[in-house]
Amino acid sequence: MKTNKPKALYVHVPFCDVICAYCDFTRVVTHPKLIEDYLYALAQEVKLYPDIDFETIYLGGGTPSALNSDQLTTLFEILKDYSHQVKEYTMEVNPESLSKEKAELMVKYGVNRVSFGVQSFNQDELVFMHRAHTIDMIRNGIKILRDAGINNISIDLIYALPNQTLDKWEYNLNQALTLNIDHISLYALTIEENAEFGRLKIKPIESELEEQMYFTAIEFLKKHGFNRYEISNFTQSKPSMHNLHYWNYDDYIGLGPGAVSLYQHKRIENTKNLLYYSQFKFHGNIIDLSIEDEMFEFVMMGLRVKNGLSINRFKERFNQDIEVVFKSAITKGISHKWLILENGYLKCTDDGYGLLHEILVEFMN
Numbered sequence: 037m038k039t040n041k042p043k044a045l046y047v048h049v050p051f052c053d054v055i056c057a058y059c060d061f062t063r064v065v066t067h068p069k070l071i072e073d074y075l076y077a078l079a080q081e082v083k084l085y086p087d088i089d090f091e092t093i094y095l096g097g098g099t100p101s102a103l104n105s106d107q108l109t110t111l112f113e114i115l116k117d118y119s120h121q122v123k124e125y126t127m128e129v130n131p132e133s134l135s136k137e138k139a140e141l142m143v144k145y146g147v148n149r150v151s152f153g154v155q156s157f158n159q160d161e162l163v164f165m166h167r168a169h170t171i172d173m174i175r176n177g178i179k180i181l182r183d184a185g186i187n188n189i190s191i192d193l194i195y196a197l198p199n200q201t202l203d204k205w206e207y208n209l210n211q212a213l214t215l216n217i218d219h220i221s222l223y224a225l226t227i228e229e230n231a232e233f234g235r236l237k238i239k240p241i242e243s244e245l246e247e248q249m250y251f252t253a254i255e256f257l258k259k260h261g262f263n264r265y266e267i268s269n270f271t272q273s274k275p276s277m278h279n280l281h282y283w284n285y286d287d288y289i290g291l292g293p294g295a296v297s298l299y300q301h302k303r304i305e306n307t308k309n310l311l312y313y314s315q316f317k318f319h320g321n322i323i324d325l326s327i328e329d330e331m332f333e334f335v336m337m338g339l340r341v342k343n344g345l346s347i348n349r350f351k352e353r354f355n356q357d358i359e360v361v362f363k364s365a366i367t368k369g370i371s372h373k374w375l376i377l378e379n380g381y382l383k384c385t386d387d388g389y390g391l392l393h394e395i396l397v398e399f400m401n
């Protein structure tokens with residue numbers, strides 16, 4: 037199997053000012069000493085991967101913008117040597133923790149894309165989720181980013197909230213358009229056992245309504261020039277280069293607690309324990325991936341993308357022909373009109389896109 041150079045760097049910043057009621061990510065409430073220890077450990081972890089020219093960097097979390105300007109400067113300095121060739125440098129930002137000073141700092145260190153944690157334009161929904169921002173902060177934040185020179189902005193929106201009506205969801209979609217941004221990521225709320233909603237035994241909405249919200253969004257966004265290029269991601273012209281590396285099954289490095297790497301035929305899962313991490317015990321699990329694992333994962337990730345997966349890239353990576361390896365799954369998918377082979381790509385049809393889980397079961401067999 038070919039060994040691939042990682043192209044994408046993900047850095048997990050596990051700090052938030054407030055913990056949202058639905059969240060079970062790896063995160064803790066901001067604390068100066070914890071942040072200091074984390075940054076010190078991160079500076080050591082990054083040295084495990086010297087001399088890699090990444091095409092993309094993504095600072096996620098947690099909430100990277102919850103770091104103050106001094107802490108952010110330290111973070112950017114740690115990553116500086118890795119950012120020279122970077123084409124896309126994304127940072128997740130929450131409206132309540134953005135300032136002019138931070139936006140200018142981001143630009144100074146090369147951040148050229150922001151994933152902005154909007155989630156909703158209904159203040160009652162924001163309060164219900166324990167989000168810390170207001171609608172004014174959303175609009176003000178977009179202005180701060182643009183004034184600093186960041187125009188490549190994506191926003192996150194959450195749907196399928198308990199008590200959310202279709203009308204309220206449509207209102208959110210309409211308001212999103214008024215920001216004149218280029219990229220929107222949609223997330224259906226899941227009630228996680230370990231999050232506050234789970235502990236409070238909040239009931240999810242009916243699956244039919246959730247589906248209706250999803251398809252309403254697809255139609256609405258399409259009408260307004262947003263192309264669905266991945267199951268939950270829509271853009272007018274700027275797909276996320278970083279996420280495309282994941283979906284293309286390129287190797288990537290993940291740093292920070294809870295981050296995951298795909299590196300030299302291994303999945304490296306970092307510890308989620310911030311204390312262990314700060315003691316430089318970075319890695320939790322290291323899993324050797326068999327060629328069968330990798331071939332399946334290549335398909336699983338590639339079919340999420342509307343343009344599908346490249347037959348040639350599969351051949352280059354595994355030295356095998358996808359139409360031979362997965363003959364039965366592909367034949368069945370094509371006969372059901374769930375899959376098509378077109379111009380060197382295997383992709384889902386519109387009908388198949390909604391049945392991805394069922395399609396992948398065939399590839400597993």
Ligand code: SF4
Nearest residue numbers: 052055056059097098
């Ligand atoms: S959803 Fe995001 S901002 Fe909210 S607690 Fe989780 S990581 Fe932090």
